[in-house]
Amino acid sequence: xxxKTNSAAASKNAAAEAPKKPHRKVSSAILxxxxxxxxxxxxxxxxxxxxxxxxxxxxAFNPDLFALEYNSQNVSMLPSLVNTLLAVALTLVIAVPLGxxxxxxxxxxxxxxxxxxxxxxxxxxxxxGIPSIVYGLFGxxxxxxxxxxxxxxxxxxxxxxxxxxxTIMRTTEEALRAVPDSYREGxxxxxxxxxxxxxxxxxxxxxxxxxxxxxxxIGRIVGESAALIFTAGTVAAIPGGIFDxxxxxxxxxxxxxxxxxxxxxxxxxxVVLLIIVVAIxxxxxxxxxxxxxx
Amino acid sequence: MKSIKETVAKxxxxxxxxxxxxxxxxxxxxxxxxxxxxxxxxGPLEFLTGTVWKPGSDIYGILPxxxxxxxxxxxxxxxxxxxxxxxxxxxxxxxxxxxxRLLxxxxxxxxGIPSVIYGFFGLVVLVPLxxxxxxxxxxxxxxxxxxxxxxxxxxxxxxxxxxLDAVPESYYEGALALGADHERSVFRVLVPAAGSGIxxxxxxxxxxAIGETMAVVMIAGNQVQIPNSLLDGVRTLTTNIVxxxxxxxxxxxxxxxxxxVVLFVFVLVINLxxxxxxxxxxx
Numbered sequence: 001x002x003x004k005t006n007s008a009a010a011s012k013n014a015a016a017e018a019p020k021k022p023h024r025k026v027s028s029a030i031l032x033x034x035x036x037x038x039x040x041x042x043x044x045x046x047x048x049x050x051x052x053x054x055x056x057x058x059x060a061f062n063p064d065l066f067a068l069e070y071n072s073q074n075v076s077m078l079p080s081l082v083n084t085l086l087a088v089a090l091t092l093v094i095a096v097p098l099g100x101x102x103x104x105x106x107x108x109x110x111x112x113x114x115x116x117x118x119x120x121x122x123x124x125x126x127x128x129g130i131p132s133i134v135y136g137l138f139g140x141x142x143x144x145x146x147x148x149x150x151x152x153x154x155x156x157x158x159x160x161x162x163x164x165x166x167t168i169m170r171t172t173e174e175a176l177r178a179v180p181d182s183y184r185e186g187x188x189x190x191x192x193x194x195x196x197x198x199x200x201x202x203x204x205x206x207x208x209x210x211x212x213x214x215x216x217x218i219g220r221i222v223g224e225s226a227a228l229i230f231t232a233g234t235v236a237a238i239p240g241g242i243f244d245x246x247x248x249x250x251x252x253x254x255x256x257x258x259x260x261x262x263x264x265x266x267x268x269x270x271v272v273l274l275i276i277v278v279a280i281x282x283x284x285x286x287x288x289x290x291x292x293x294x
Numbered sequence: 295m296k297s298i299k300e301t302v303a304k305x306x307x308x309x310x311x312x313x314x315x316x317x318x319x320x321x322x323x324x325x326x327x328x329x330x331x332x333x334x335x336x337g338p339l340e341f342l343t344g345t346v347w348k349p350g351s352d353i354y355g356i357l358p359x360x361x362x363x364x365x366x367x368x369x370x371x372x373x374x375x376x377x378x379x380x381x382x383x384x385x386x387x388x389x390x391x392x393x394x395r396l397l398x399x400x401x402x403x404x405x406g407i408p409s410v411i412y413g414f415f416g417l418v419v420l421v422p423l424x425x426x427x428x429x430x431x432x433x434x435x436x437x438x439x440x441x442x443x444x445x446x447x448x449x450x451x452x453x454x455x456x457x458l459d460a461v462p463e464s465y466y467e468g469a470l471a472l473g474a475d476h477e478r479s480v481f482r483v484l485v486p487a488a489g490s491g492i493x494x495x496x497x498x499x500x501x502x503a504i505g506e507t508m509a510v511v512m513i514a515g516n517q518v519q520i521p522n523s524l525l526d527g528v529r530t531l532t533t534n535i536v537x538x539x540x541x542x543x544x545x546x547x548x549x550x551x552x553x554x555v556v557l558f559v560f561v562l563v564i565n566l567x568x569x570x571x572x573x574x575x576x577x
Contacts, residue, residue: 028475028477028478036388038383042447045404053415102310127314129568131505131507131557134558194303224408230540257417277408
């Protein structure tokens with residue numbers, strides 16, 4: 001009620017309604033303060049979490065943590081670090097071609113109102129919302145048990161590939177749509193076919209956007225743990241093949257903090273994980289800057 | 295020759311697009327094939343409204359976990375929504391370009407931190423803090439709510455900010471021209487105009503909170519009980535799965551998969567709401 005008269009007064013003539021002004025200023029000042037408090041709280045949360053992990057973790061580093069083989073004495077994180085890189089590589093090898101090709105189909109090969117396209121979109125959105133533990137259970141039921149691949153790098157990476165597929169599809173689609181139609185028309189006008197146009201005219205300028213999606217996916221793979229425990233397992237050794245069980249950094253950290261025996265090593269592992277995440281974020285914003293230039 | 299290449303390419307691209315359909319179909323088939331018979335065997339009513347979970351004596355009631363997930367998510371919203379919304383308003387309409395350049399990557403980093411690190415931070419900082427302040431065990435609904443609240447912050451901030459940025463500048467200028475001050479123009483004109491976009495961000499946050507597993511399992515206590523206070527331990531749908539799947543067999547295993555089915559249905563509903571809100575904000 002009060003506010004209504006206020007705005008009515010304001011619209012008539014703000015200067016003439018001088019007595020009302022102080023009241024309005026108070027509510028505005030409170031809102032302004034709340035907005036700033038929220039921003040400070042957000043920044044403080046980040047600084048506290050990152051700062052605490054760094055302060056506790058950096059002194060905990062020692063050469064043993066990077067021994068070639070893990071055992072309960074040295075609590076080495078090197079095998080899981082290598083496993084994380086392997087998991088990222090294998091997952092991307094599976095998911096990137098699929099995701100990019102699917103996006104090319106959605107943008108370059110379809111007509112409006114296509115039923116199949118609608119279903120693809122709905123399922124991709126559904127995939128994006130499924131919690132990672134549900135992916136983990138599905139991977140366990142399908143890859144590990146039904147296909148009989150056991151707890152393995154392959155089972156884990158296929159599960160992760162389905163998980164990051166919608167991310168790659170969405171970012172590639174956005175990047176492809178940002179390419180002006182005149183490029184395609186020019187290419188067709190010169191006599192190139194659709195495939196040739198896609199490969200040599202449309203995809204190159206869309207690369208930074210696609211790269212951004214890939215970097216986002218790497219971040220998700222590195223941070224994932226719930227989907228991997230029941231698909232890739234927890235063996236802390238560098239695998240001999242894709243059918244061996246592996247433990248990535250995030251899973252390693254989870255196992256360590258559950259055991260609760262090696263708190264220093266857990267902090268140190270957290271530091272390495274954080275560094276990887278910060279590096280990925282920096283790369284992503286770099287790619288985003290390149291994208292806006294195009 | 296050329297047309298063969300074109301045809302092959304088209305078939306390949308179509309097949310790749312079909313993978314996401316195949317994936318969703320497989321996920322549904324495999325989850326439902328084990329989960330639904332288990333629900334039928336236990337009895338849908340006993341399963342969904344039973345308050346006792348004792349795999350040893352084949353009693354499976356997941357009401358405590360359903361309520362646990364809902365409580366933890368509500369707790370996360372109480373913390374995440376106000377801070378997230380106000381922070382989004384700050385980034386969209388108050389911050390100087392320099393602060394924006396600093397805070398935006400900060401929010402992105404918050405989104406990128408793995409859930410195990412959030413869980414670990416909760417375990418070594420938040421849980422001992424709660425233990426000291428309230429003289430309780432510490433692993434609790436409160437700890438889970440706070441950590442989940444922080445985890446959904448970046449989601450809410452990013453989505454709300456994008457929809458605030460998308461409101462036409464003329465709305466703001468019109469409000470100013472009518473004599474409203476800056477804060478008033480932002481909160482009475484821009485925020486309502488961005489309403490469904492902001493709601494979409496909140497719904498996305500709900501999805502993230504209800505699906506979060508690893509951070510919660512480390513700090514929530516995981517007792518099977520309907521919590522009476524914020525300081526009681528709680529077990530959610532997700533943590534129920536991750537804690538027992540490692541050793542479960544037979545009906546116990548299928549009951550855990552049925553837990554995932556319930557979670558899956560929750561998430562599908564959340565997705566539908568999100569899609570509806572998104573469609574509205576695009577209009």
